[in-house]
Amino acid sequence: MRFVRYGDAGQEKPGVLDTQGRLRDLSEHVGDLAGDVLADLPQTDPESLPLVEGNPRLGPPIAGTGKxxxxxxxxxxxxxxxxxxxxxxxxxxxxxxxxxxxxxxxxxxxxxxxxxxxxxxxxxxxxxxxxxxxxxxxxxxxxxxxxxxxxxxxxxxxxxxxxxxxxxxxxxxxxxxxxxxxxxxxxxxxxxxxxxxxxxxxxxxxxxxxxxxxxxxxxxxxxxxxxxxxxxxxxxxxxxxxxxxxxxxxxxxxxxxxxxxxxxxxxxxxxxxxxx
Incomplete structure (x- = not known):
């Protein structure tokens, strides 16, 4: 899967790309792509997630980087x-x-x-x-x-x-x-x-x-x-x-x-x- 974070800097939401490369919102399933979430990334069907309209900014795809x-x-x-x-x-x-x-x-x-x-x-x-x-x-x-x-x-x-x-x-x-x-x-x-x-x-x-x-x-x-x-x-x-x-x-x-x-x-x- 291809996970992303989208939105203004410092206010990014988690997302995932579907099979057609469209951005889907993942925020109902995880708060962010950080910490222990990265050990068990959600395997939700992207097609079942809300479609994100427009062309929002993409942030770093993970948060909370310590090193x-x-x-x-x-x-x-x-x-x-x-x-x-x-x-x-x-x-x-x-x-x-x-x-x-x-x-x-x-x-x-x-x-x-x-x-x-x-x-x-x-x-x-x-x-x-x-x-x-x-x-x-x-x-x-x-x-x-x-x-x-x-x-x-x-x-x-x-x-x-x-x-x-x-x-x-x-x-x-x-x-x-x-x-x-x-x-x-x-x-x-x-x-x-x-x-x-x-x-x-x-x-x-x-x-x-x-x-x-x-x-x-x-x-x-x-x-x-x-x-x-x-x-x-x-x-x-x-x-x-x-x-x-x-x-x-x-x-x-x-x-x-x-x-x-x-x-x-x-x-x-x-x-x-x-x-x-």
Missing amino acids: FIGIGLNFSDHAAEAGLKPPPEPIVFMKATSSIIGPNDTVSLPRGSAKSDWEVELGVVIGKRAKYVSEADALTHVAGYCIVNDVSERHFQTERKGQWTKGKSCDTFGPIGPWLVTPDEVADPQALDMSLDVSGERMQTGNSGAMIFSVAQIISYLSGMMSLLPGDVIATGTPPGVGMGKNPPRFLRAGDVMTLEISGLGRQRQTVTMDS
Whole structure:
């Protein structure tokens, strides 16, 4: 199933898409797509739910995210374009949850931004608590999959010293959605085509099968260090084609439009502005 949250920011309601892609209201069955609901998502027939008229804003497809975890350099060809060797174990960083926005909301570059970049990534949403889980059992802890744009200010990330988190956590730097797609609709999370365009020009093309560490490996690895809780989001890395890897480098500017797609997970579209 494809779950969504729709409405004005901070006032989203839960919904689900029917077989024709129409939005249906789920609020009579669950208060929100958050917490323990993610461990047992409703299996109601979408056709029996009220049809939502118009074209409301889509928010992040899950609420109450406690941790927004990124995995760096998880595609060998992306590591190569960054001039780095593939890591021997996952590189882990955190994105502030205050960076999370809806899939089609505006991305606003922070004051002083000179090197803001794009990254299409497969997002994994945890559905039930994971602690010391094996790779074999890891995917049973997944509520679903989604698209994440891991927007990154490279100057903040790599040139201002300290942790990558500084360049990853700016407000609006975490578009998520449009849908939370349940695992039964994703036959293999390691076989998903990924792409990102900037203002109509293809920048990234890849497939999740090229990930160095699989979704199962990442969940198992992280669960050995921290409990993964319902609503936690993991951004699993990006294929080549980011702006810092271009020759010459190409970074985001006000007026750019980013369009992201992952097979079966939908499409995002963000217009870029600059903070005043």
